[in-house]
Amino acid sequence: MLTIGQLAAYAGVTVRAVRHYHQIGLLPEPERDPSGYRRYAATAAVSLIKIRTLADAGVPLSQISRMLEAEASAFAEAIRTIDNHLRDEIERLETSRRHIGQLTAGDSLALPxxxxxxxxxxxxxxxxxxxxxxxxxxxxxxxxxxxxxxxxxxxxxxxxxxxxxxxxxxxxxxxxxxxxxxxxxxxxxxxxxxxxxxxxxxxxxxxxxxxxxxxxxxxxxxxxxxxxxxxxxxxxxxxxxxxxxxxxxxxxxxxxxxx
Amino acid sequence: MLTIGQLAAYAGVTVRAVRHYHQIGLLPEPERDPSGYRRYAATAAVSLIKIRTLADAGVPLSQISRMLEAEASAFAEAIRTIDNHLRDEIERLETSRRHIGQLTAGDSLALPxxxxxxxxxxxxxxxxxxxxxxxxxxxxxxxxxxxxxxxxxxxxxxxxxxxxxxxxxxxxxxxxxxxxxxxxxxxxxxxxxxxxxxxxxxxxxxxxxxxxxxxxxxxxxxxxxxxxxxxxxxxxxxxxxxxxxxxxxxxxxxxxxxx
DNA sequence: CTTGACCTTGACGCTGCGTCAACCCTCCAT
DNA sequence: ATGGAGGGTTGACGCAGCGTCAAGGTCAAG
Structure with a gap:
């Protein structure tokens, strides 16, 4: 049985984030021990990591909760959409990289x-x-x-x-x-x-x-x-x-x- | 002379964004015409686009204002830092892409x-x-x-x-x-x-x-x-x-x- | 003269937490 | 047993970067 701090450390997130996920109903609240502490089973770490993986991919939390409730086919479809978004985002950052390079090349003196x-x-x-x-x-x-x-x-x-x-x-x-x-x-x-x-x-x-x-x-x-x-x-x-x-x-x- | 809407359209941003930049002192407020409308010279478009280029690269607005006031050498240095951040961010997104791929590969059935x-x-x-x-x-x-x-x-x-x-x-x-x-x-x-x-x-x-x-x-x-x-x-x-x-x-x- | 597309300020809403505050638990060393 | 460190608890406010009303004033065209 894990405390919230251990769970958070294992999943690589902050304690505050875990509590936030509880608040918005993204991660189910676990049982409490007699002193009121949250006590997690190890499987909670898997859920949490799944959430973080999606969140790191830029998926809004509200959408993550809907994804976790969805069926396998819809989930896979959503994953494909996210992958496309990521591809686009990477491309955007790459052009952004080129653009800031031009910015330093002499303010506005250096025209193409x-x-x-x-x-x-x-x-x-x-x-x-x-x-x-x-x-x-x-x-x-x-x-x-x-x-x-x-x-x-x-x-x-x-x-x-x-x-x-x-x-x-x-x-x-x-x-x-x-x-x-x-x-x-x-x-x-x-x-x-x-x-x-x-x-x-x-x-x-x-x-x-x-x-x-x-x-x-x-x-x-x-x-x-x-x-x-x-x-x-x-x-x-x-x-x-x-x-x-x-x-x-x-x-x-x-x-x-x-x- | 441009109205705020025209300026925004030329620079590819929203009117609200322009006003926000005024509020936080990132873009200087222009003169007003007799009816109180803001009237911009075309050069404002260049400033605005510079701001957007940096913002699109993920630079926080507060830092952008400091950059615009900085000297050329410090500016160039900052650009290099930003470029590194962008490189890291791109890499992060690429690993994120791999990870969500594994997510769909069968929940937790498909171990490596x-x-x-x-x-x-x-x-x-x-x-x-x-x-x-x-x-x-x-x-x-x-x-x-x-x-x-x-x-x-x-x-x-x-x-x-x-x-x-x-x-x-x-x-x-x-x-x-x-x-x-x-x-x-x-x-x-x-x-x-x-x-x-x-x-x-x-x-x-x-x-x-x-x-x-x-x-x-x-x-x-x-x-x-x-x-x-x-x-x-x-x-x-x-x-x-x-x-x-x-x-x-x-x-x-x-x-x-x-x- | 109206209509619709602009402009104005002001204010609240949103995401995803970080960061106090004020308090309670547990464990370990003394 | 006692005290202090290092957990945990709820509650609340703060942050960026705007989006989005609200409640008007203005401008050009029909």
């Missing part, structure tokens, strides 16, 4: 090389330093949130720069934002190009839009970053609305052209 | 093959079915608690059965417990053999005793199991005490022989 290459490419087609910095800030945000998927996206972005229209757009925007003229006439040209690009994208990729709501977040994020208090940005949005498009990075056709 | 072989060996040297069952129950307990280490112990147990004295002991004990005589004279013979074995073990393995307190638990466990209300067991303990030994499975020499 793919992004750095993209920024270099931007510079080489004539984008201003200011423009490149703005892009970099945006990609830092994106890289922070989707460190794994960003690699998938860069090839597309780099490919876009083969389009002469896109190159022209970046140059015009660079000129606009490098000066300090608020109502630059080139804003209209930029808006024209953007509308044209939006038109093309709209015609080609209607299907692509239907992917996932998740995929829209990056664009919204860049949107929000861009609108950081510059009247020229506001003016550009206005010009786009005139041309029948709302949004900034991810355009949407407006219902009908404003009067 | 090494133990099954040992029990067969016991049977073949003439131990009674009842004796073998008692041993099996004991090893079920041990296997539940130390599923990995039990494999290390079995070879020693099997080797013991090569000792003719041990074989004799098992046979005598089998005879004693197979009948229902309470004061079997063969109890004395059993006690003699056990005392002799204890003497040998004491002489040979004094050093081994100094291993770890942890290693004593299995023996204590078997002890506790054995003393499950049989007067013959009590009698045997008494006879052993007379011969200067206490305990059952793991013997200790008493200070001086009782009068």
């Amino acid at each position: 090389p793919e992004v750095a290459a993209y920024l270099d490419r931007l510079r080489s087609i004539g984008a201003s330093e200011r423009m490149v910095e703005a892009e970099r800030d945006g990609w830092i945000l994106v890289a922070a949130r989707w460190p794994d998927r960003i690699v998938e996206w860069m090839p597309g972005k780099v490919a876009q720069l083969d389009d002469p229209q896109v190159v022209r757009l970046y140059r015009v925007l660079s000129e606009i934002f490098d000066g300090d003229v608020e109502d630059d006439p080139r804003l209209a040209e930029a808006a024209d190009i953007m509308a044209c690009l939006a038109e093309q994208a709209h015609a080609a990729g209607e299907v692509i839009l239907g992917e996932e709501a998740d995929d829209d977040l990056p664009h919204d994020l860049i949107d929000a970053l861009a609108v950081e208090s510059d009247p020229r940005v506001e003016r550009l949005r206005e010009l786009m609305r005139e041309r029948g498009w709302s949004g900034w990075n991810r355009m949407e056709r407006l219902a009908e052209p404003p009067a | 093959p090494e133990v099954a072989a040992y029990l067969d060996r016991l049977r073949s040297i003439g131990a009674s079915e009842r004796m073998v069952e008692a041993e099996r129950d004991g090893w079920i307990l041990v296997a539940a608690r130390w599923p990995d280490r039990i494999v290390e112990w079995m070879p020693g147990k099997v080797a013991q059965l090569d000792d003719p004295q041990v074989v004799r002991l098992y046979r005598v004990l089998s005879e004693i417990f197979d009948g229902d005589v309470e004061d079997d004279p063969r109890l004395a013979e059993a006690a003699d053999i056990m005392a002799c074995l204890a003497e040998q073990a004491h002489a040979a393995g004094e050093v081994i005793l100094g291993e770890e307190a942890d290693d004593d638990l299995p023996h204590d466990l078997i002890d506790a199991l054995a003393v499950e209300s049989d007067p013959r067991v009590e009698r045997l303990r008494e006879l052993m005490r007379e011969r200067g030994w206490s305990g059952w499975n793991r013997m200790e020499r008493l200070a001086e022989p009782p009068a």
